[in-house]
């Protein structure tokens with residue numbers, strides 16, 4: 001990790017499956033995760049092995065048409081063991097998703113593509129957990145639809161000077177900014193813990 005992303009390092013910004021053990025596919029080019037999951041799910045069916053397939057996509061990533069081909073396939077092949085999480089943080093690499101290429105309404109889109117859909121606060125672990133458990137139950141009960149979990153989130157959540165600002169897609173921190181980021185995360189964590197206790 002100390003030479004992360006430097007020339008010659010095994011771990012770069014985009015993972016290379018020929019260099020890093022445990023990484024099954026090289027990624028970095030957006031829009032392939034859902035297709036891979038459909039392939040993994042079909043392979044499980046052919047090999048008679050039952051497992052869930054979880055995919056994380058970004059809302060910006062959903063601009064890629066390949067996702068929607070994969071979504072059609074997941075529904076067509078009744079892959080109830082495929083669960084796609086859409087990290088709907090409304091930001092991309094160099095702009096807001098609404099300004100670059102709108103993807104909303106994501107819940108209605110996935111529903112129209114034949115998915116069971118849950119829309120949750122992506123920063124609320126309880127809501128997320130309930131949606132995941134419902135997806136697993138649907139599969140175990142013989143449901144025939146894949147699941148989409150639309151997570152409403154903020155990019156850079158918890159770091160006040162980064163939150164919801166696409167310009168922090170990239171960036172590095174000097175010591176002063178690092179200290180500010182830690183302080184902000186501590187405050188965020190305390191607020192979250194208080195909320196969880198209140199909800200319990």
Ligand SMILES: Cc1ncc(C[n+]2csc(CCOP(=O)(O)OP(=O)(O)O)c2C)c(N)n1
Pocket residue numbers: 028029030031057058059060061062064087089091092093094155169
């Ligand atoms: C096919 C492809 N096109 C463009 C890029 C460049 N790119 C890297 S990240 C990114 C934005 C992705 O936005 P989103 O999926 O919303 O990710 P997040 O905001 O959660 O980081 C883009 C366009 C890429 N990696 N692959």
